[in-house]
Structures are given as structure tokens and as C-alpha cells.
Amino acid sequence: MSKRLSILGSTGSIGENTLKVCHNLGDEIEIVYLTANKNADKLIKQANVFHPKAVVIIEESFVEYVKENIPESIDVLVGRTGLLEIAGRNDVDIVMNGLVGSAGMEPTIRSLEAGVNVALSNKESLVMAGSVIESVKKKTGAKIFPVDSEHSAIWQCLTGEDLSDVKKIILTGSGGPFRTRDINTFSEITPKEALNHPNWNMGNKITIDSATMMNKGLEVIEAKWLFGLEANQIEIVIHPESIIHSMIEFFDGSVKAQLGVPDMKIPIQYSLSFPRHVEANWETLDLVKIKNLTFEAPNFDKFPCIKLAYDALKSGGSTPVVLNVANEQAVYQFLNGRIKFIDIPKVIEKTCAVHQWIAEPTLDEILELELWTTDFVNEFN
Ligand code: MG
16 A cells, blocks of 8 residues: 655655655555645646655745646645644555655644654754654654664664664765855855855755765754664764765674765655665666765864754753844844854854743744744844
8 A cells, every 4th residue: 555645745845755755656655735935837737647645835925826827636734834734634654754844844843743754854853852742742653764864874773673782873975166265255155155165955944054064963863763872972074075964883892884985865765765665767876886985073163053953952941942033033134144154153143142041942932932033133224
């Protein structure tokens, strides 16, 4: 029987790669729902190819346009309400959450509440609501399958192992476009330069996060929740070739790594085909051609966002919520030319420092903190 799949954010980078994977998996996958923010043309195209039961267009002004251009048999839901409703439906086997930023958090919770497993690319969900998500999972038994390449690697390395034998995990990161750039020129970094990632082709938000290395910081927090680890068990190593996607080190000194070409279709497919690794039609790894794999320590002076994320993880409670939302707002301000690249960590640090800390925020408190943080960042800048 085929697996019934809902794709949240189907017109984004993860969504499009998921559809390519679905094409590869053929009859094994049935696409039931597709959702898009405002890319109506792409959504229409996808709906006409995959014939889902329903689609969601978040931008309300496009709803008639979408309806006019897809078969009548496909329902069209609208806005954030439509997205949350689709996310909460239990007539699917798995939800791919490829949404961008904190907007992806509530849909993750809705799907898990409905008892549906989530293939999670939206790392902000766990960064903001790790504890809430943990308790929902316990209640309904639904699972999260990581899609982030590093976490997929750790997941694959942990298969067949006992977590209590693991001393630490080593998350690899490419180092982004500014790894070798002189720190004295960081104040001149333009959005165009920051959007030019050397290895991975991704959406704008995550590409800027890779340039500041906040992406790696968020991944540290994500790993804590996915695998039940402490901050001091999660290490970062810079690996510019992006071939080793992450590693685990056991107490006896044995290290296990997962390798592959930097192609998101691999972790996406594994999240859908788990526990099997099935045939694929894309380029595979040629180590002889690559020849050298290199490693270096992360540079905390150049990339203060990494330390901010570790600090937020140690502080716990509401701090990761504020860290995440402040980062998101600062990234958009940078992209809009309102602040400099080097201001991004400053904005985050200040916002985390002044917020009113809560030990165990509920979902409502997290949503309130999201609004507070958004207002705060946009008022003082
Ligand atoms: Mg990643």
C-alpha cells in the first residue's frame, strides 16, 4: 500500500525536492495535500500534476486564481487557518514540513496531535517548542523523522546502536560563504554575497542562517530535542566539502559517519522510505573524484551566532524561542537593507537579554513571545 503524504510548503526548496523524490518513489507515495504561501503559479502546476485531495494557498488574494486553474475536484483552503486545518488532518500517513521559519512550528504540533508522523525539515519547530512537542509525541505516539541532512546522518548512524553508548555527536557544517573571508570586512557584507552558498542550494532564510552560522546553532538545539542530548554532547566541526553529513562518537573512541553528495533529496527520501534505503536516480558519491575531505574548528569570533545558540540552549526555557524569532526578524531586516550583516548577532543577543524568561513556556506563551520578539526587534531597529 502506498504512503499517503501531505507536503506543507510544497513550492519551497524542500517541497520541490520532496516532489522530485515522490516522482522517484512512484506508486509508493500518494500525495494528498499541497500547501503554498503565495507562489500560486507553482502550486497550480503541482496540483495539475499530482492531483491532491486539497491544496492551501496562504495568500488570500490568490484563492480565485488557484480555483480557476485546477480541477474542481481539488478543494482549495485559504490562509493560515487553512494551513493549520490541513496540518491537523489524520487521513495521511506522514506530513513533510518544509515550511520556513517560526511559521512552521504550530503545523508540526497540529500533525503530531493528530497522531501523524512528521518528516521535519522546519528546525524552528523544535528550537521554539521542543518541550511542548516532546509531550505531544508522548501523548499520541506520533514520531518525528529528521530531514535536516545533519540530523538524518545522526539518525542513520544511531540505527542499531544504544544511545547510552554515545559520548557525543559531531555536527558538520560547510562554514558558509564567509569561512575564509577577512573578519575586518564583515561589516561590508551585502545580502547578495550572503545569499551565495558554496555547496547547498536552499531558500533565502536558511542561506543567510548558513552565512551567519546561526543555522548550525539552531541545529545544535534541534539535535538536543531529537536525540535527547545535553549541550556538552553536541560538537560542531567545519567540513567545507559537505560530504560527511555528521558523525557520532562512542565511549570506546569508535566514530561512525554518514556520507553522501550534498543533495537534500537523499535525507528527504530516507525520511519517507525509512527504515529502507531505496533505489534512486540521482548522482551518487565519487570519493576518488573528491579526493580530499578537510576539517577545521568553528570560528566563534567570526560567527558569534553559534555561541548565542549554545547559550540559549544552556539557558533553556523561553530563550531559544526568542533567539529564533529575533534571528528571523534580524535576517529579514538584513535582506531589506535595514541592518548590517554584523548587526544580526547583536540584535539577537540584546533581545534574548531583555526578554522576560519563562522556565517552561506553554504553546500560548511561545506564541506570545513570538509576537513580543517580533515587535521588539522591529521597534528598536
Ligand atoms: Mg542542515
